[in-house]
Amino acid sequence: MTRERVNISRREFLIHCSALGAGFSLGLYVPFNSQADEAASSQTTEVNAWVVIEPDDTVIIRIARSEMGQGTLTGLAQLVAEELECDWSRVRTEYPTPGQSLVRGRIWGSFATGGSQGIRGSHQYVRKGGAVAREMLIEAAAEVWGVAKDQCSAENSIITHKPTGRTTSYGKVAAAAAELIPPFEVVLKDPKDWKIIGKPVKRLDTVDKLNGKQVFGADLQLPGMLNAAIEACPTFGGRLKSFDNTSVGKMPGVRKIVRVGDNAVAVVADSWWQAKTALDALPITWDKGPHASVNSASIEQMLDDGLTATRVFVGNRNGDIDKVLKGAVKTVEATYTYPYQNHATMEPMNATALWTRDRCEVWCPTQNGENAHEAATEAAGLPPDKCEVYKIHLGGGFGRRGAFHDYVTQAVLIAKQMPGTPIKLLWSREEDMLHGHYHPITKARMVGGLDDKGNLMGLHMRISGQSIRASINPRRKNRMDKFVFQCLLPDGDHAISYTVPNLLIDHAMRNPPVPPGYWRGVNINQNAIYMESFIDELAHAAGQDPLVFRRKLMTHHPKSLAVLNAVAKNAGWGKPAPRGVYRGLAVCKAFASYVAACAEVAVDDKGILKIHRIVAATDPGHAVNPQQIEAQVEGSFVYGLSALLYGECTIKDGGVEQQNFNSYPSMLIRDMPKVDVIIMPSGGFWGGIGEPTIAVAAPAVLNAIFAATGKRIRRFPLKHADLRPS
Amino acid sequence: MATLTINGKQVDIDVDASTPLLWALREQLGLTGTKYSCGIGICGSCAVHVNGEAVRSCVIPVSTLKATDEITTIEGLSADGSHPLQRAWAELDVPQCGYCQPGIIMTAAALLKRNPDPSDADIDAHVTNICRCGTYNRVRRGIHLAVDLNKREKSS
Numbered sequence: 001m002t003r004e005r006v007n008i009s010r011r012e013f014l015i016h017c018s019a020l021g022a023g024f025s026l027g028l029y030v031p032f033n034s035q036a037d038e039a040a041s042s043q044t045t046e047v048n049a050w051v052v053i054e055p056d057d058t059v060i061i062r063i064a065r066s067e068m069g070q071g072t073l074t075g076l077a078q079l080v081a082e083e084l085e086c087d088w089s090r091v092r093t094e095y096p097t098p099g100q101s102l103v104r105g106r107i108w109g110s111f112a113t114g115g116s117q118g119i120r121g122s123h124q125y126v127r128k129g130g131a132v133a134r135e136m137l138i139e140a141a142a143e144v145w146g147v148a149k150d151q152c153s154a155e156n157s158i159i160t161h162k163p164t165g166r167t168t169s170y171g172k173v174a175a176a177a178a179e180l181i182p183p184f185e186v187v188l189k190d191p192k193d194w195k196i197i198g199k200p201v202k203r204l205d206t207v208d209k210l211n212g213k214q215v216f217g218a219d220l221q222l223p224g225m226l227n228a229a230i231e232a233c234p235t236f237g238g239r240l241k242s243f244d245n246t247s248v249g250k251m252p253g254v255r256k257i258v259r260v261g262d263n264a265v266a267v268v269a270d271s272w273w274q275a276k277t278a279l280d281a282l283p284i285t286w287d288k289g290p291h292a293s294v295n296s297a298s299i300e301q302m303l304d305d306g307l308t309a310t311r312v313f314v315g316n317r318n319g320d321i322d323k324v325l326k327g328a329v330k331t332v333e334a335t336y337t338y339p340y341q342n343h344a345t346m347e348p349m350n351a352t353a354l355w356t357r358d359r360c361e362v363w364c365p366t367q368n369g370e371n372a373h374e375a376a377t378e379a380a381g382l383p384p385d386k387c388e389v390y391k392i393h394l395g396g397g398f399g400r401r402g403a404f405h406d407y408v409t410q411a412v413l414i415a416k417q418m419p420g421t422p423i424k425l426l427w428s429r430e431e432d433m434l435h436g437h438y439h440p441i442t443k444a445r446m447v448g449g450l451d452d453k454g455n456l457m458g459l460h461m462r463i464s465g466q467s468i469r470a471s472i473n474p475r476r477k478n479r480m481d482k483f484v485f486q487c488l489l490p491d492g493d494h495a496i497s498y499t500v501p502n503l504l505i506d507h508a509m510r511n512p513p514v515p516p517g518y519w520r521g522v523n524i525n526q527n528a529i530y531m532e533s534f535i536d537e538l539a540h541a542a543g544q545d546p547l548v549f550r551r552k553l554m555t556h557h558p559k560s561l562a563v564l565n566a567v568a569k570n571a572g573w574g575k576p577a578p579r580g581v582y583r584g585l586a587v588c589k590a591f592a593s594y595v596a597a598c599a600e601v602a603v604d605d606k607g608i609l610k611i612h613r614i615v616a617a618t619d620p621g622h623a624v625n626p627q628q629i630e631a632q633v634e635g636s637f638v639y640g641l642s643a644l645l646y647g648e649c650t651i652k653d654g655g656v657e658q659q660n661f662n663s664y665p666s667m668l669i670r671d672m673p674k675v676d677v678i679i680m681p682s683g684g685f686w687g688g689i690g691e692p693t694i695a696v697a698a699p700a701v702l703n704a705i706f707a708a709t710g711k712r713i714r715r716f717p718l719k720h721a722d723l724r725p726s
Numbered sequence: 727m728a729t730l731t732i733n734g735k736q737v738d739i740d741v742d743a744s745t746p747l748l749w750a751l752r753e754q755l756g757l758t759g760t761k762y763s764c765g766i767g768i769c770g771s772c773a774v775h776v777n778g779e780a781v782r783s784c785v786i787p788v789s790t791l792k793a794t795d796e797i798t799t800i801e802g803l804s805a806d807g808s809h810p811l812q813r814a815w816a817e818l819d820v821p822q823c824g825y826c827q828p829g830i831i832m833t834a835a836a837l838l839k840r841n842p843d844p845s846d847a848d849i850d851a852h853v854t855n856i857c858r859c860g861t862y863n864r865v866r867r868g869i870h871l872a873v874d875l876n877k878r879e880k881s882s
Contacts, residue, residue: 069823212759638860
């Protein structure tokens with residue numbers, strides 16, 4: 001079995017694409033259905049599913065999860081390399097394919113790259129993969145030397161026979177190691193002995209991103225490939241009635257105009273620009289379907305109804321909230337509203353498909369190769385073993401390309417109408433904006449009761465709004481979805497950071513016909529805004545310092561308290577800020593990590609907000625690569641604050657109004673605050689990194705805005721708010 | 727048909743004159759380092775140099791360019807990744823997903839050509855590219871580091 005190699009290298013062929021001027025050629029390896037064994041690849045040895053070693057000691061580590069910027073590729077390689085005891089400077093990576101995974105009984109586990117799961121969801125088995133390979137390599141060397149295995153050790157890809165000092169390298173014994181039976185059990189290293197995990201090593205994927213060589217899905221070129229531009233009905237639930245191809249069919253480069261599913265039309269042309277130009281000129285008639293009169297106001301009405309509904313799903317409850325609120329010395333009440341958001345990945349949705357009657361292949365950016373494979377298989381109308389998906393690094397994911405592979409389905413449906421011709425489907429930005437799976441829309445009504453000493457005695461949080469999981473699986477329309485309570489649950493990866501003596505958090509599911517989807521941080525974005533803004537409201541109503549008020553509720557949450565204290569101390573909470581600068585705090589547990597932030601902002605006479613600095617603390621348990629954690633924390637502020645400041649998809653006539661970055665802006669470098677990152681890994685658990693910090697980005701800034709202006713903003717984005725001092 | 731000078735070489739390309747430079751680069755010449763993202767000249771992913779100035783190639787029709795205009799893409803910024811910005815970017819691991827980075831690097835390179843030691847305010851005014859991953863703080867540090875690398879080399 002160990003001799004059986006995954007033919008990944010053999011399935012590669014080289015496409016040369018001459019690049020001008022600089023004098024180098026753009027060598028692009030594209031996995032392809034080549035049954036021919038290539039001599040060059042026969043030199044590589046698969047020691048086990050995770051580790052391939054070449055004779056020159058190059059180590060190729062297989063990564064099942066996807067790289068979309070978050071650094072998982074490097075982090076996972078660090079985990080394998082740590083146990084493998086290999087030379088880090090000789091490490092490369094490759095993606096196994098979902099088709100190979102199918103054949104080999106899911107030997108690489110899940111391909112899903114979402115929910116900040118890349119490392120925390122696979123650290124155990126990938127480290128074991130590295131450890132098993134190491135043991136096999138050592139054993140192979142011991143056999144060659146005719147010595148006992150336990151007299152040998154490995155470090156930096158070199159195996160040493162300790163009594164004699166004799167050495168050999170991994171590359172020399174890899175083939176022999178692959179013949180061995182893998183050890184049944186291996187002991188993983190004690191974290192105190194880690195040499196690569198925990199180090200700020202450089203990413204493995206940077207160089208090609210600096211010179212134009214990195215190939216994204218949108219850049220893919222295959223021999224004989226044609227390009228497709230697509231337009232789906234701009235109204236959710238609408239259908240394609242007809243199109244008139246008489247004049248457009250004769251436009252330059254146009255090869256075919258095809259119906260795609262029941263709601264879209266695509267133009268296939270020699271170049272994408274020709275396809276797009278022709279599509280723009282194509283007369284199309286839509287059947288707008290049942291939702292053509294839905295708009296933002298009607299959706300808000302649905303949500304308002306949920307705020308007072310009696311049929312709800314309880315996410316977290318203790319004590320007797322009704323009794324306590326009735327008897328409270330002071331009650332505080334507020335309603336918050338959070339809008340739809342688009343992922344707006346910089347690389348629009350795309351996929352390339354090649355369909356023949358007995359095989360379908362797809363090249364695409366995806367956060368979940370197995371889901372992409374499923375989508376391709378279904379659209380192709382072929383058995384799963386006749387389909388293959390080749391993953392390409394993503395130009396951003398943020399949750400858009402994990403559970404939803406509508407773009408893969410479309411590419412295959414187009415390719416099916418042109419058998420044998422590879423078709424690259426690329427969405428325009430406008431298509432990407434109009435056909436997202438949007439951050440779900442919700443509102444929250446918060447009611448808190450204080451006693452005569454200003455202690456929080458009871459808190460009721462009513463969330464009204466959309467469920468992603470009910471949208472994905474309509475059978476779930478039983479109005480129960482625990483996922484909506486991210487960062488508000490009684491325990492677990494998304495436990496609430498406070499202990500309130502009487503607490504009720506419940507959800508009234510209201511599902512407007514706008515498709516919701518997972519999004520960076522998903523529900524922690526709005527849940528943390530609601531909770532952390534309102535805790536601040538309560539602190540002020542109680543006449544207490546927001547830090548002191550929080551601390552009283554956090555005695556049973558030591559790790560959350562530790563990150564909160566760290567940002568407060570580092571930011572100088574309680575000490576005077578620079579003139580005109582005000583501070584705000586937020587804390588949250590999400591994706592198993594503990595995070596907090598202290599924002600420093602100023603608001604001038606004209607109501608212009610300047611975010612000067614954010615101090616952020618993260619306790620992810622184990623910190624695999626501190627410099628990448630820092631990058632993810634900074635990035636979380638950009639994504640979270642872009643949403644807070646500008647992000648909003650409004651609905652008119654059953655469709656999204658914002659069509660491009662002119663109406664859906666993002667933060668720019670000029671908006672970016674200084675970010676001080678405190679990484680405080682307390683060990684003993686594995687928390688996520690890519691998403692947790694997004695929870696505290698917005699509420700820390702909102703609480704600082706309140707400190708600066710006395711204005712409590714409860715409807716977003718902030719671009720609509722008048723921040724001028726009243 | 728149009729004649730363009732790209733990365734120091736003259737090329738003839740067979741496209742409709744209204745085709746944006748971006749698509750001529752990507753689809754006629756295989757220079758896919760220049761990215762499509764918004765198509766309306768806002769995000770900067772498609773930034774290239776025309777006569778040393780950073781421009782958004784998605785809104786520049788090929789018909790507006792002359793054969794004498796010097797066009798430089800990310801592939802032609804340096805032969806071997808040795809431009810100070812590329813070295814600084816590698817040193818600081820600036821990119822995340824990397825999709826917007828060629829546009830940001832080309833934009834910053836044009837800034838440095840005009841202003842070899844830009845202030846933070848200069849960077850804010852000049853670099854208006856969108857990065858959704860959120861690399862902005864490392865981009866800023868990268869530009870300052872590139873300035874340092876330049877200075878060090880000139881003094882040595």
